[in-house]
Amino acid sequence: MAFNVVDGWTVPGFTHERELGGGAAGRMVLAVDDLTSTKVAIKYLDGGLGADEAFLARFRATARSLSQLEDPNVVDFYDFVETPDGAAIVMERVDGVSLRHILAVQGPAGPLAALSMLGGTLLGLAAAHERDIVHGAVRPSNVLVDREGNARLADFGTAAAGTEAQSGPPYAAPELWDGVPASVATDLYAATAIFYECLTGRPPYSGRNMAKLHREAPIPAEEVPGPLRGLIAQGLAKDPHERPKSAADFLGALEDAAVSAYGPSWEAQGRGRLTELAAQAASRPEPPKPKPSRASGRNPIVAAAPSGGGSRGRWIAAGAVALAAAVAVAGGAALMLKDDGKRPPDPTPAQSSKPEPAAPNGGVDPAPLVAQIEQATGRASGAAFTFRRTGCCGAAASGRGSFALAADGPASYSMTVSGAGATRKAARAVLVQDTVYLQAGKRWRHVPVTGRGYPALAQQVRLGSSLSGMTALLESATTLRRSGALYQGEAPVAALSRAAGVGPLYAELARATGAQQISFALRLDRGNRPVRLWLRAQDASKTRSQVLQASYSSWGRKAIKPPR
Template sequence: MSVWSVPGYTESRELGSGAGGRVVLAVHDTTGVPVAVKYLGERLRGDAAFVREFRAEARVLGALDSPYVVRLYEYVEAPHGAAIVMELIDGIALRSLLAREGATGPEAALVVLKGSLLGLAAAHGAGVVHRDYKPENVLVSADGTSRLVDFGIAAGRGTTPGVAGTPAYMAPEQWHGEPASPAADVYAATVTFYECLTGRKPYTGENFAELALQHIGAPVPEDDTPEAVRPLIRRGLAKTPEDRPQNAAAFVAELDEIAGAAYGPGWEERGRRRLAALAALLPLLFPSAGGSGAGTTAVATTSLGAGPGEWPTPGLRRVLAGIVAAVVAALVAVAARAGTDAGGRAAEAVATTSALPGVPDTPAPGPEGSVGPAPSPPAATPSPSPSGSPAPGPSGSPTTSAPPMTAGPTTWPATEPSMEPSPEPTTSTSAPASVRSVSVTSFRQTGTRTGAASVDVATDGTGPVTIVVSWYTGDTKGQPGAPDGSQTFERSGATRYTFPLTHTFQGQGCYWGVQASTDPGAANGTSTRQLLTRRGCPVA
């Protein structure tokens, strides 16, 4: 049987692969937009736990809207496979750059840290902890900007998903299996920052036990770093989460202050130029180069047969979690005996459906004033360049913008591939669709007039299904209110579809609502969410 591919896309070549999955370069047939398609490994698609984690990764990406995080276009799940279709980043992995060029210099290291911290800040703001920040998951573009990728083992803040991560970058509390927290991401980002400064990791070990002991109790190795940035190293690598910046946004504020004082107002531009120059030395690693791009785009980080410094797959993690916890407990006890152990809202979500397992609902927006203005739509983007790389956007960074789609007041993001009907898959004949469920899995306010939602549809067949998404505004909690536009589109060729939506509201109601329905009708009927958007509105 031929290998399954996502309907509606034409693939050109593989960008990277591993036991957990592979990433291919493809083009959306309707719009011509280049994309990266991440496939779940064939050996894993029969494991329900792997499929759930893969699905959860897509949902996390769909909930994030940041220029520093790779964007989700859609998630497709079929009897023969599952795939995440995402923005193509024409860049190289920071790991490749460090392996070939060594230390980047302090200003470039600060730029890498700031860019990826801003990506983490978007995740932390949505209640998500990445848990696997490392150079492999930071992409450096040709203009020197950096982007965060691969949310394969992300977890909700405060959840206890167990021991997971890449050992060389795991915070002390991660080794204990404590609840996921943004401070652990700050720690991993600082480890990567240290590696950019020195060309090596702060702690090394021949096995998990040695790494655990060093991360938990060894002194912070700041002496080999420039004195001007040592406060960042000390803060970010503090042994207890309370002594670190509590989230990425707080760390960015400290970084800006320290970098500006140490290197002057032009440090960021000089750092970007330095990164761009280093990346230019590795032209064949860019997806647009047409050569082998292994490692330039994120694949599953939790791969089978993990080598040194990599954590095992979810199934094996469950087996090893207890062993690791016992080893860490013993190490801490030994270290202690040796004296070395370091000791009134503006928005309210009202959901009528439950979220997918494994990832929390996207939190409602914060107090009025914390919701920024609606994001400006991207400028029209020329066709992809002959090399296959996305054409530069307004800032010079690669973009993958498709022509915007509109229907009434609803506007699809310019970076969203068209929701036109997908062609039938080539590997099987479509069966009549029976819709098991339709869910609005998240709904949040993104600006004074704009909102974003994520819709998930599960079917028992691969035949065509019509999805209707309707938007409403009103002044009464629990009632839809007045219609504010709708979007209707077709899907076929798979058994699960997940995609993000955006909408600009025209009505003046205090409550915004979104409803998703299908034809054939779903077993659960419809799914509706409502959002209270500003102060002074009735809440009961």
């Protein structure tokens, strides 16, 4: 039976359906917008927070930034409601389960699912940190896994200043115990602690005197698989200055470790496993939490509050639940390698991240494959995407956003883009034909795509993630093999450099690295639309290399116009 009152009041315009859980910050309720019939999640803040004017003033500012944050790995924030009766947050309702529930029901997730989870969490943090939003309460209850295996962050900024350590002791960085405000570094520490818990089934530290353990106990990196110990050591460093400088930097380290250990298909298998774990956990109740141990060692069970989440876009006009799944760089953008619904076999660590160019008997004919991709993407016309370029020779570049295909020219892009040096700070850019529109404050300025700095960076992202670059790889391939929906092969740089439109990109890769061949891996969904592209340019001595990665999701009708 639906109910309409929470602690004596309800957000006007909504009908409650059921409670989703509660924690230190308040109670979560599943509700329906009376006007649009859209399901949302409403968090009614604890009375103490609602009466804390310092917290409310800080959260009002956070709410304004969150309302403008659109990222596939962040639960959408719709509204912050304040009345004389209390305060509440209206947010997207996510059709999935919390990571806390998955761990409590399923236990350790395994290395690939844990990597996928960490990648999605870092993507969400990176998007928030770009807007100067610190989460402050990263824990398993605030990481939601939807039905497609996307890890999505919820409940930003709901811990009162100075209480972050006490509200989530297993995930609180050493400096939080000293009263230092939550920061990018404390968010990365907490994300790493969750990663450790996904690998082992327990937080890195638990028991009495948590502050002392976080400050002084050795980092338990030896308890996780060897290839992942470096990530644990970096993320759980006692000194915040020894942790990765940003979530984006941590994503790069994660990708390098994952590809080196498990090969370029690690995301496909990790995402598939995480999807499977979430589906299994959703059908099982959470077991009762055992009494905490009196010892000061580690506790084998999670101790965190449940949480819920909600759908993308403004709630007043939203349709049904949106499960946008843009996966990036290291966030897990592919589905399972096999399309039979079964769990892929656990991989064995690879000695190299380079796809092995072993053509099958007869090989794979690229012509019908290219035709299928072009037909499938032509019907959709656009998608959300992420892009990352790493390696030697000053090649850093990253971008995320959406693109719309055009029949008479290059695709139009709307994205956030960043690089190195003078372009290290993220900037908003829109590309339409040969013009780049860059946001400067509340205004836009337009420059030719041939310009230096951000225009050149935006064009690089467009070429690196373009469908024409992808089809050029397939059409030029000298080896091409298939494993389920994953295609791997090699193509000579000489042929790629002559490809229409994208030839300059491959020629530049060859000049920077000395590569003669491009190794690549392409993952398609069941509709023959790209999910993930990975390619490497590397010289013969394997001392100079660059890696480009692009992920695609939310295929559908897209339209991108020049900003006014």
